[in-house]
Amino acid sequence: MNDVILKLNNVTAGYQNGPDILKSVDLTLKKGEIKCIIGPNGAGKSTILKAIAGILRPRNGNVLFNDRDLVGLEAYEIMRQGICFLPQDRALFDTLNVSENLWMAGYTLHDKKELKLRIEEVLTVFPILKKRLSQYAGTMSGGEQQQLIFARAIILKPQIMLIDEPSLGLAPSIVEQAFKHIEEIALTGVSILLVEQNARRGLSSSHTGVVMDLGQVVFEKDAKEVLNDERIQELYLGKRKSK
Amino acid sequence: MIYILQIIILGLCLGLVYALMATGLTLIFGVMRIVNLAHPIFILCGAYVAYWLFVLYGLDPILAIPIAAIVCGVLGAIVYKLVFEKDAGSQKYSEMTVLLTFGTAMILDGTLSFFFKNTQRVTSPSYATDAFFIGDIFLPTAQLYSGLVSLSLIVALALFLKFSTLGVAIRATSLSRVNAELVGINVKFVCLFSFILGCALAGCAGSLVSFVFSFFPAKHFEWIAVLMSLVVLGGMGSILGAVTAAILLSVLASLVGTFLAPSWSTMVFFLALFVILLIRPQGMFGKYLS
Ligand SMILES: Nc1ncnc2c1ncn2[C@@H]1O[C@H](COP(=O)(O)OP(=O)(O)O)[C@@H](O)[C@H]1O
Ligand SMILES: [Mg+2]
Numbered sequence: 001m002n003d004v005i006l007k008l009n010n011v012t013a014g015y016q017n018g019p020d021i022l023k024s025v026d027l028t029l030k031k032g033e034i035k036c037i038i039g040p041n042g043a044g045k046s047t048i049l050k051a052i053a054g055i056l057r058p059r060n061g062n063v064l065f066n067d068r069d070l071v072g073l074e075a076y077e078i079m080r081q082g083i084c085f086l087p088q089d090r091a092l093f094d095t096l097n098v099s100e101n102l103w104m105a106g107y108t109l110h111d112k113k114e115l116k117l118r119i120e121e122v123l124t125v126f127p128i129l130k131k132r133l134s135q136y137a138g139t140m141s142g143g144e145q146q147q148l149i150f151a152r153a154i155i156l157k158p159q160i161m162l163i164d165e166p167s168l169g170l171a172p173s174i175v176e177q178a179f180k181h182i183e184e185i186a187l188t189g190v191s192i193l194l195v196e197q198n199a200r201r202g203l204s205s206s207h208t209g210v211v212m213d214l215g216q217v218v219f220e221k222d223a224k225e226v227l228n229d230e231r232i233q234e235l236y237l238g239k240r241k242s243k
Numbered sequence: 244m245i246y247i248l249q250i251i252i253l254g255l256c257l258g259l260v261y262a263l264m265a266t267g268l269t270l271i272f273g274v275m276r277i278v279n280l281a282h283p284i285f286i287l288c289g290a291y292v293a294y295w296l297f298v299l300y301g302l303d304p305i306l307a308i309p310i311a312a313i314v315c316g317v318l319g320a321i322v323y324k325l326v327f328e329k330d331a332g333s334q335k336y337s338e339m340t341v342l343l344t345f346g347t348a349m350i351l352d353g354t355l356s357f358f359f360k361n362t363q364r365v366t367s368p369s370y371a372t373d374a375f376f377i378g379d380i381f382l383p384t385a386q387l388y389s390g391l392v393s394l395s396l397i398v399a400l401a402l403f404l405k406f407s408t409l410g411v412a413i414r415a416t417s418l419s420r421v422n423a424e425l426v427g428i429n430v431k432f433v434c435l436f437s438f439i440l441g442c443a444l445a446g447c448a449g450s451l452v453s454f455v456f457s458f459f460p461a462k463h464f465e466w467i468a469v470l471m472s473l474v475v476l477g478g479m480g481s482i483l484g485a486v487t488a489a490i491l492l493s494v495l496a497s498l499v500g501t502f503l504a505p506s507w508s509t510m511v512f513f514l515a516l517f518v519i520l521l522i523r524p525q526g527m528f529g530k531y532l533s
Contacts, residue, residue, distance in 0.1 A: 075424040091422040108427035
């Protein structure tokens, strides 16, 4: 758990001609680590993930993945290196069926026999999907869509998963299920960088917590320490009412 | 009764040709949001290829289909690289492409007029004047062949889009460019490929059109109006929708042409467009405009 797999150096990024949203961000992610980024709305949490995934090209700095700079690569090239981005808006293909969604998740796998095996494999992990193979992804329930997203993500056995707000719009029991999947995936050696609005929930499944504000990393600590830090509780976690 | 049946079958055959003419247009819109006003020019190019291959070498226009497809595909690749690739996916891209494709249409129209003048042409293979009789139903061979070939090409396209990896990737890209990139699809390549495929389909349609309709360079103005009505009616970007619209309207047009007056038949397409824009602007199968 000590080898750094992803390292952001001095990353500055913004949208189109707008101002810098990320200002010299440094961040590291280790193998098998779950790191949760928290912070107020508009802090730039989603923007960090987009900058890593290549949806947004950083204006400055570099993103080192196994010591190779990713800045300047197209999103699909970064994805092919083994970094999987699960954006906030789900990113399923709504009017493709489940089977086609899984098929597309393995688009970059040229050995189609291998792809078939891997689809079989993820279907044993997510048996509900097996009954839904010919259903449009967009017509499934929130929980089923969530499972399809994780199923899609693990087909390519990525080294890093970037997950934006996995709990958004889901019922509490399904949020629990999602975090259970995230923890299980990390146990297989995948590193996970997570952004979570529900900071308490996110941190309690993570190893480390990062607090962001105004496009900068305010500090980074053990997830437990962040959870217990009084000042953070006040500022970012919504302090529990004192009796 | 038999008379009506015959008119319906004739309308159906022509409808399938219209459908083939429209599939490329709707495919290109679906994947790239390019409103390709130059599409009928590509059809014309295909028609001229088939026409000259027949006149010079006696090649049957149905057999000329692959050649017309290749010529139009290559032309499409050049036009796409020169005009459309740079700004793909940017804001207001669709609006921009209306002007760009109109300009492209004018340039190609001028080029065709320069070489081929405004002479009306039609390819006349041996079967152009033949007819089949099934019972009392009379079927011009040319119409029947063009309808059947169109149908096979449309079915082949549908199978490709449904069952091949690249085909599904094309559908995925048409749903969302960003999401397609996120699963590792090379969206730039998919767009280029779809544009070429759309133009190649125009070329195929052109070969068939060359012996069904008479044509000359300015003919594309008439076609774009009809094709746009099919594409809008079907729901911009929906191939199934465009094909359905083509068949329905063409059958309706041939009934109107027979029982009211031939000059009224084209009106059917525009009237249908007018009505659909008033009551259901997203078209029969549409989602993009809703
Ligand atoms: N597509 C976009 N275009 C322009 N500005 C954006 C875009 N997405 C986000 N922003 C801006 O970037 C800032 C950070 O957004 P984001 O990273 O989404 O914050 P959050 O921490 O809530 O995820 C916000 O001020 C937002 O307005
Ligand atoms: Mg966000």
